[in-house]
Amino acid sequence: MAVIELRDIRKAFGAVEVIGRANLTIDDGAFVIFVGPSGSGKSTLLRLVAGLEDATAGQILIDGADVTHLGPAERQLSMVFQSYALYPTKTVRQNMSFGLEVARLPKAEIKARVDGVADILRLGDYLDRKPRALSGGQRQRVAIGRAIVREPVAFLFDEPLSNLDAALRVEMRIEIAKLHQRLGATMIYVTHDQVEAMTLADQIVVLDKGAIQQVGTPMELYQRPANLFVAQFIGSPKMNVLAVRPDGSALVFADDSRADFGMPVPPSLAHIGFRPEEVQLLPAGQGHLQGKVEVVERLGSDTFVHVGLGALGIITSRMPGNVLTISQGQPVGLGLTMTQLHPFSRDGIRLS
Amino acid sequence: MSIVGKSAHSAKFRRNRWLLTAILSLYFIYTFLPLFYVITAATKSNQDLFSTFGLWFAADFQLWENLETLFTIQDGIFLKWMANTAYYSSVSAIGAALFATFAGYAFAKYTFFGKKLMLALVLGAVMIPQTALVIPMFLMLSNLGLTNTPLAVILPSLVFPPGVFLMWAYIDDAISNELIEAGRMDGAGEFHIFSSIAFRMLMPGFATVLILAFVANWNNYFLPLVMLNKPDMFPITVGLAQLYSTAISGTGGVLLFTVVMTGALVSIVPVIAAFLIMQRFWQGGLGAGGVKA
Structure with a gap:
């Protein structure tokens, strides 16, 4: 079980900087998810x-010890790969025991x-089979098993x-969620699927363009996104965003229509x-627009209504259940609540 | 209008297939005829060889007599030549295939200083025929005092650039980086990963390079011709050529033409056998299952 710390980590491939000055602390036993678009x-x-990659600059600490220059196995971590990466010529048992044999554990313990x-x-029932004789889910379980037997400090x-x-x-x-509860181990999990991120994580780290955009619990990210990128990346369907300019207590939209909330606007x-x-x-x-x-998209449990606002673009509204009173082509008004609006500056940074 | 692809039932597909069969048949005849000539010639007496139709058997079937002459001539030196050829080619082939696999693995899976240059050199070396290098190699080995030893034939044959090229392409495809990384996460060293995980997955590629190197060495003529001058060290190629030259120049050597043909026939049997034995290693799909495509 371990606390993992990244201090000013940079990574560049030649002249291309992939990670720029990342700082992050992952608590012992936390399930942390790195999420972001490809690249x-x-x-x-x-x-x-x-x-598996050497940092260009910065330090990585596991339980306070500097592991920046240690090899993968010396860090006592286990990894589960996207392609499973099972050894195809070995049986399931050999796949799982390989790392333990390398570590020269006694046979009985292995x-x-x-x-x-x-x-x-x-x-x-599958211990004597080769990976090719297993289904996708079974292969994934073998890959996870191979990670668990090593009893790593983090997954x-x-x-x-x-x-x-x-x-x-x-x-x-x-x-995987049950496994985390059972083992109580630190887990770092990479995905581009925000549903996985929302459902599994204690903490989500949102990345874009090699920089950490926000770190927080799923609900913090959903309710108080730090910037426009996080706002639009977390949540499905994604958050609606409209360009506005303040005019006293009113908001003026790009098509010059106004919405007055009778409250001060930053x-x-x-x-x-x-x-x-x-x-x-x-x-x-x-309403205001x-x-x-x-x-109209009907999911049974929800109805997604996409409303065209002319020059302002399209706004998505989610309504619970199957709403039968809405149909395509129908003119509608949209009502906003000032206290529920997420305000962002010109640079996309959250205000308030 | 929808787009219709060529299917096995369309007229065009069938026409193309006939054309393909015709071209391949021609090619087959072209490659098989000389071999067939060797087979028929090996069954003839010396007189029949010149007086009967070359591409069919003569009435007098002389194969056993020819074989007997072949294996008894000059105190059975042909057997010695066969043993030499087998020794030179198997040691060279195993060595060449191993080195090609090491080099191909390094080129495919590691980044190191000078990799591009070295790869370019290997690819360039594929274009250079060994014949062009034999004289400089002779001078080199001669200075080392290695001519007229098996090493004179084996050492130069361990370098097999086409094999490196083949293994590089094969390994790049057959072994995923994640698999190697999984080995690293499991704590295995690089050579351990290569020997206990990668190598078994490379058997089809290894077998291909092995058989190519084996055949190339089995048929190699010029290198042993230059490097060796003791008849009891000759491989079959050089030995047969020597028999042939006695046949055309020496008195009473006329008898030897059919023996040379029989020797040629006997010398290709092990190569064909090697192909058949190695065939099962070419069956791919060893990598299937470990990594999802």
Whole structure:
């Protein structure tokens, strides 16, 4: 069990800087998820922690000890790879015991550990099979098993579920959550899937363009995103954003329509954001903005209504249940609540 | 209008397939005829060899007699030549395939200083025929006092640039970086990863290079011709050529033409056998399962 600390970590491939000055502390036993679009540097950051990449500058500490220049195995971490990376010529048992054999553990202990982990992961019947004779989910469990038997100080997961189909992904997601509760180990998990991030994480680290954008609990990120990038990256459907300029207590939109909330508006306000569930659909003529329903998406549990606002773009509204009173082409009004608006400056930084 | 692809039932596909079969048949005849000539010639008496149709058997079937002559001539030196060829080619082939695998693995999986230059040198070396290098190599080995030893033939043959090129391309594809990284996370050293994880996955590539190097060495003529001058050290190629030259120049050597043909026939049997034995290693799919495509 371990506290992992990154201090001023930089990583450049030649002249290209992939990670710029990252500082992060991961608490003992925390489930931390690195999330971001492709090319954001999230996998590189994980590989730096793993020791598979050398940091260009900065320090990595595990439980206070500087491991920056140690190899992957010396850091006592385990990693689960996106492609599973099982040894194809070895059986499941050999796959799981390989690391222990390298560490020259006694045979009896290797057997006991592998059997124990196979039990937890329900792999007992497959121990003598080769990876190619297993299904995708089973292979993923073997990869996780191989990580567990080493009894590492922390687990690293690099997009472990992205090769699985949707149903299996949900199942494995729950298994990983249970595993974390059971082992209580520090886990760092990389994904581009924000649903995985929201459901699994104690802490989410949002990355973009090689920089940490925000660190916080899933609800902190959802309710108080630090900038426009986080605001739009977390949440599905994503947050609506409109460009505005303040005029006394009123907001003036790009098409010069006004919304007066009768409350003071920060003078540096340049964008407002609001979640799809924070915008109210009203009869035409009412509310702060007027538009026309362009697309209605019915999910059964929710109805997503995409309202075209002409020059302002499209706003998405989420309504619970199957709302039958809305149809395509219908003119509607949109009602906003000042206290629910997320204010952002011209640079996209959250105000207040 | 929708786009319709060529299917196995379309007229165009069938036409193309016939054309392909015709071209391949021609190619087959072209490659097989000389071999067939060797087979028929080995069954003839010396007189029949020149008086009967070359591409069919003569009435008098002389194969066993020819074989007997072949293996008894000059106190059975042909057997010695075969043993020499087998020794030179198997040691060279195993060595060349191992070095090619090491080099290919390094080129495919590591970044190191001068990698691009070295790769360019290997690719350039593929273009240079060994024949062009034999004389300088002779002078080098002669200075070391290694001519007229098996090493004179084996050492130069351990360098097999086409094999390096092949293994580089094969390993790049067959072994994922994540697999190597998984080994590193498990604490295995680089050579341990290579020997206990990667190498078994490389068997199809290794077998291919092995057989290519084996055949190249089995058929190598010029290198042993230059390096060796003791008849009991000759491989089959050089030995047969010597028999042939006695056949055309020496008195009473006329008898030897069919023996040379029989020797040629016998010398290709092990190569064909090697191909058949190694075939099962070419069956790919060893890497399937460990890494999701």
